[in-house]
Amino acid sequence: MNAHDYAIQANGSFALPDACFKVKALMEDESSCIEDFANVISVDPSMTSRLLQIANSAIYSFPGEVSTISRAITIIGTQAIYNMMLVDVAASAFKHFSNQAIDLKRFWRMSVFCGLATKNLSIKAGIRDIERLFVAGLLQNFGELIVAKVSPELAKTCENYDAEHLPWMVQQQTLGFTYTEISAELLKIWQIPEKIILPIRHYNEAQDIQINKDVKVLYLATRLALVDAHPDRFSYDDTIDESLCQSLGISTDDLNLAADFASQEAEHILSIMDAKHFTR
Template sequence: MTLNKYVALAAKSFALPEVCIRIRAVLDDPRSSAEDLGALISVDPSLTAKVLRLANSALFRFPSQVESISKAISVIGGEALYNLVVAETANSAFKSFNTPHIDLDKHWYQAVYCGMVAKCLARHLGIRGSERFFVMGILQNLSELVVAKHSSDLYKVYQDDKVCELPYVRQIRHFGFTFSECSGTILENWKLPLVLYYPVMNANDPTKQDADTDIGILALASRITAMQHNKECYGEIELFSKEIANSVSADMDAISNAITFADIETTKVAMLIH
């Protein structure tokens, strides 16, 4: 099955919630105000509660409590708030593609872990809007669930392949594309912003890793996640390929700090969204 076929199946199985579409429209409308944005989210008490819990989590580490959507908008900004809504939506997307071939809780944990590592690295590098890296990390392997659900036999062969190649190399060999490439195309199809879907789509492209820091960070976070969760196969993985090293100015202390941060905070944040 082709990449585009999986993207079409994903579109049939899960549609981006209306609130995400409406928030994006407000943010893209120069005539809109912070009050318009707050009003959209506040009509949904459950979403409001989840967004506020995330705003007060280790994702932001604000010195004072963020107790209202209006304060969240003023403190973290509309784009960050949108990213939190997309992150909260991601859990619903994962559940809609549930398959017996994948332990969904484990898959979700590793997705959040990747997001936490990516955000920590972006913060270390002083990149503005670092919370978007959390969202990209979560969504990078979304398509693995889609593939496993709709091509169970092929996915089982992939799953049983114990060759310790980099994950994306095995994916190309079995499917002809990477899960990250397919996930990024799904995000594009959902009309998420370019800054979210483009790095995901190109996370495993060495040429793009070399030229784009966002892509390099996401690629590095993916390698760290693989190393930490499958040490038997990836314990000696090369974290800094030549291309990643060219775009990401981080040392092993930064890597260690990102791992420590993710080890401590992932379970808490995963449960906040779950």
């Protein structure tokens, strides 16, 4: 099986709800209005509740309470609403997932941490549309969940990484490709915007793609997430290319602040998404 084969199999288990496709269609329709978006989202009480929780969370840090979908759309725009729906899909995947092949608590914390760190570093690097990059950070390793479901024994093998054999190296050796390649293929099937997919597909090649800030920022965030998950096994010196930090104008202090922010907020975001319930 190649990365696309895994994505095809996963699409049935981790499918986007119809509302996502309807919102995407409205985004492409210049005649659509805020009420059109609110009408699509509000028919799902669970999604409405969760979107409002996320809109009022530290991810967006609004100065006042966001109490309606219409207000959330007005404040953060339709792209951010669509991105938050993708976040909801990622969280909902755990409702139907039961597997001992990987450490689910570690997987989900790393995903949320990576999303938060990506957002923080994007601000430092002067990148706009940080909500899009939060989603890229959150979903970049979704392929791990897919392999754990489809090929649990291979997923267990891929868990055997250390400072000399980094996770993506073990994945490449075991599968012939990385988890992020599966993630990119699935998001392509979901018709996710290419701006989200591109950094996911290429961040492990960040040293060779010097022109794209998104790729570099996601690279740094994934390394911070790895150190956070395994502080006994990894350090910044093992995993982070200092030249990439310099090219973005990001200092060691900035990395530490991003990691502190992500660590502090991860548990809060996990509780919003009910991830603690899913990973116990």
